[in-house]
Amino acid sequence: MARPAGERGGATLVGMALAGFVLMVGVVAVDVGALAGARAAAQTAADMAALAALTPNAEHSPRREPEREGRSEIGGQSTDARAAWAAEIAAANGAELVRCDCSAVQAVVRVRRRVRLVPGGLTVLVTARARAVLGRPHHEPRFRSVR
């Protein structure tokens, strides 16, 4: 075995390359984690916004008589009011409402959330979509959420 020079420094190069690779994989792992968390939060925001779009907003519109509450009708709320309420709920969940196809019986919303990644300043938008339909008031007058 003929070696042109000594071995010194040979493994340092290999080790540095390996360390760089591992560091890169670590950065990717952190980013994937951040994206997964943001994705879960965005989906929560989308679900809650879609459900809110079908729920009368008690903060702004005065409520009707208590015996009528819980019925499936949502009279008196305009599409804009529904979208505004959905946007408010999405914002409270840390996301921004992008789109709201909100009728009185169905809401399809799309939200987005900003994620800051590890290589400084790099931000990514994560989007999520949710759909809610007003179920028939059976025994439990709840809203069904369908994703």
Place this chain on the structure above:
Amino acid sequence: MASTPSMRRATGQPEPDSGSATVELAAAIPLLVAVTLAMVGVLGLARDQVLAQGAAREAAREAAIGGDPARASSAARAALPPGRAAEVAIVADGPARVRASVELPVGLPFGVHPVVVKATAVAARELGPPPVPADR
């Protein structure tokens, strides 16, 4: 075989650098193992963040449809793996919103002090008859 090392050997001098590659690599391996374990910890943290988010969502949803805070916290705990302890807080966020917060302690490798992962969810309160208290 007329190269420098064999000539050195012929003069009786040992090769000064022979084996140093092995030593350097051996020093690098524990570092690589440590970094790998840290990465596994980071991924576990991310997983728990997603779990906490799901639990917060369940709690907010339960509180929004009229469940009391105890019921909402049990909904949050049901969304977590069995045996995971978590702090669940339900607060009214204005007259028409409820906010659920989940704090989930996460153990880390190397005996690092546990980190608490937090997640919140806000839901619009749905007015209507309260849920049937049959399963309480």
